Amino acid sequence: MVEYSWLIPLFPLLSFVLIVFFLNRNNRVSSYFAIAMILTSMVLSFKILVEVLANPHPYEAFITWLSWTGFSLPMGIYIDPLAAVMLIVVTIVSSLVHIYSLGYMHGDPRFARFFAYLSLFSFSMLGLVIAGSYVLILVFWELVGLTSYFLIGFWFEKKIAADAGKKAFVTTKLADLGFLLGLVLMIFVIGTATLPELNKKIESLKITAGMVEENHSSKQLHNAEMTVHEGVSKHHKTHNRTGESHEVGTATHGKAISKEDAKRTLILIGIAGLLMFMGACGKSAQFPFHVWLPDAMEGPTPVSALIHAATMVAAGVYLTARLMGVILISPTMGLVVASIGTITAFMAATIGLVQNDIKRVLAYSTISQLGYMMMVLGLGGYTAGTFHLYTHAFFKALLFLAAGSVIHAVHTNDIQEMGGLHKKMKITSITFLIASLSISGIFPFSGFWSKDEIFAVAFEGGHYVILVIGILVAFMTAFYMFRLYFMTFTGKPRDQHAYDHAHESPYNMTVPLMIFALLSIFAGWWGIPWLHTNYASFVFFGHPHHVEPNMILMLISLVVALSGIGLAYLMYYKRAISPETMAQRFKPIYTLLFNKYYFDEIYMAIIINPTYRLMEILFKFDQIVIDGMVNGVGKLTLLWSWAKERFDTYVVDGAVNGVGHLSLATGRAIRKTQTGQLQTYALVIFLGAVVLIFMKFI
């Protein structure tokens, strides 16, 4: 079955093509067809998961995409356990979002087009998951970016939505320059860009460089996740279907390389990895590229759930996990990834504390949770990072869809205008609560297990600063989530009119909520550390792998989360502590956070405005200096010919007058040929050619 995995993305693609060209006039057929296709992909993904569970050896298949003598760029698919898990995540979330959209987008004038875009997105995202070469990852990477652009700006009549789409596209594209350069560098260094080849190359370079021992002695790699690397290198099939060599660069051109060369090459691979990580930062909205994600909330809420919470934004994390081999040989890269992740997790959580737009709070929460994943991946926590990615997809999608259900009912995003909605929409309220408990890391919800594993990795690696920040973030997460919950669903309605008109959403919206609620509780149980064959053993290609369950750490994280909830309870339910007084007391910090650390303003001042100014200056330069020179030369020529004619008339002619009429007539005749008329010149050229042709035949 796994050899048919390339079909998975093609079902949604078929749906996209058919809707765009044939079905778009019929809303019902378009949407049902799209749903049928994504469900087919889901079934196939499950079959593949079952097969990979039984035999967790990566499957790879490549074809030659471009080739020259001595260098080729293969493209293909690579299905390892991580890809199999991601396929499940993407297809489940996508299917449920498709169904939910039936209700949410009901009556929209571009209903069919919405489903076409969803299909296109699903195609690109699934393609990204199964891609076996970094070039192909980049291809789908840009395509998901494109669909994200379309969907953020889906209601493009609103200027703010169109702006947000553009901002998302340009910001991520800016980060992708890093991806592109990293890819170019990687091809330069190791002559190829496929996943299996890269890991093989790293392995052989490590042996040549004699770094196997050295590297393992570094503290960072002594954590429990180290075995991933052996797993990657030992267990992938080494044959290569293209049968061609992938050498291109000057660095390793076929000849045996010395120890120093190998070390240098490893450093270059580290740089390439870092550059590619820059692209990941853009996609996963990591500091300093995070600014686009909150604005992306202008898109329809199902889109926010699917693309900007569960799947596309996780692509950066997925790519970073795909670069694990590089992280393990480059301590610098590990450090950078971990630091960026930690900074992002903290920064986004602090902003999330004070925002009032329900979707934006969730957006900052997404950024913060993605920061967690990056942080732990940087520490070498392959399972912890990807496991959190897996659990997060479900509870975050649920949070967004539930928020969408609320917005659908009250027609506002502002939590200050909500309140007391629990009475009106019980299913939405309860499912939102479940997701909040899960993201806060309350036992035994999904989020508890994955968050705990993150802390365990930080603790075992001895990264106490990161651990403390991580726990602090967990506290803030619990706090802002329950601030949202209490303000939305409990207390007195603050906008009576909206409240009176609120009602529970239709079944095609609430059923997906309930399914997600189950997943938010149980999906994480796969990672319970006491299980023998759990998630960790699976993604390690069957290697038994033990993170020692640390009861004290678990208890700490639980207590911290509960105190976050408790504080929110006191402030927003009991009103024992006035939020307004708090805001007043910490006014400078509050203002800073409320304005999101002024990132947008800073970028405006240091990047966007200077670019515009440069563009104006260059345009003026082009018109005045360069074109001015061209026109100047033209004018000078005219002036010169005028002067020359004068000279001819008065000086030369005056002198030659005495010579006689013959020379004068000749001079005139010659002057006539220089009429300055292009037609005449052209005619002469043409006649010349004709004469030459005739001369031949005479």
Add this chain to the structure above:
Amino acid sequence: MDFPILTFLTFFPLVGMIAVMLLKKENVGAIRWTSVFFTFVTLIGAIFLVANYDYSTSKMQFIERYTWFPEVGINYFMGADGISVPMLFLTALLSFLSIVGSFGIKERVKEYFAWFLLLEVGMMGVFCSLDFFLFYVFWEVMLVPMYFLIGVWGGPRREYAAIKFFLYTLFGSIFMLVGILALYFTTGTLNMMELIAQNNIYNHVFQLWVFAAFFIAFAIKVPIWPFHTWLPDAHVEAPTAVSVILAGILLKMGTYGFLRISFPMFPYAVKYYAVPLAILGLISIIYGALVSMAQKDLKKLVAYSSVSHMGYCMLGMAAITTVGISGCLFQMFSHGLITGALFLLVGVIYDRAHTREIAAFGGLGVKLPVYTGIFVLFCMASLGLPGMSGFVSEFMVFVGSFNSIYIHKWIVITAVLGVILTAAYFLRTIQSMFLGQFNTRWEGLTEINGREIFTVFPLAVFTLLIGIYPKTLNIFLKATVENLVRMLTG
């Protein structure tokens, strides 16, 4: 292969021109369909050429050679290889589509189509010629119809633009003539293949000077910064179909000239000038993109974007690697498709709205969903979205130039910035034209019609085909490019 396919491709449109001239000028329909017929048959001929091309060898194929003036060593010598075959196909394709796209021309229809067919003769001839005399004749022949097409059927400043185009190119041609004469008096032959075969006998100083002479001619044509200012003027004033040809084919003659003449004939000079060439390419990329961003006229924006995109060609070429030069050829082909389509689309909206001012539109996405979809597709192709040909060529240029031992890495690293600038100006354009509130001034606009869709459809198909499976184009280039690089790097 006995059928003289290259002569056919070159002179069949000339037959068409004569046929058009014999028609009555009131008979507009007959004139149009005669032109369509002749360009279509030429296109069939080009497909025949592609189908019969043997891509396993780098040798010249379809050779036709007759002595013409043995006294001075002039031959009628034509041939095609991996560099010219894609260009010949592109020429035939774009000429045909441009003719179909010219049905909107209302005045002096007969002359228009006659000149257009002559233009195709010149272009085909340039890509087929392997004799310098022949090459030069076609190079100049092309200018004349171009001059009239801009000068008669152009916009308000058409005369200025036409004269500027003509004189500027003629100015460059003079240097080319000097170069040709220098080669002729050194070797006594005008046969390009012979000149290439004996490229080891030219001394270094000679190579540097003659390369420079050819450089001016080709740089103006490409156009490389700072020789580019004729381009926006010519484009803005030219009628739609002429802009398509101008951007799609004429600019490629510059890069083609480099690869057909300057590179193989002066291997020392190429390596000597690799860094300056790459830097000029880099400046064109960044500068062109930034100036493009400042444009308010849609057509001028696309024109400046051509400067930027042709910069990638120069960068890839200057790398002197297989991947880089292939990237250059990919970019030539891809830019022809994409920019050709963009100009056609600009024409579509201009015919209806009689303005090209970007800011005058707004929210057209509601009113013209199909047009918007197609326009956005080609904008995405132009900004290098994967899955379309622009991405493949840019990617190859970057990989190829990064692997070059002749140019510095920082040039490539800086050039990558062009990608983001391109994205920025195309997104700005899309936003102000198609998104936002619908500008009710355009209530009367009609959707793109079937004929117009027909003209861009083949371009979209090839853009996607090359983007998804670039091997289809690469098999044609491979042997020739590998041979060229082997020759240059020894």
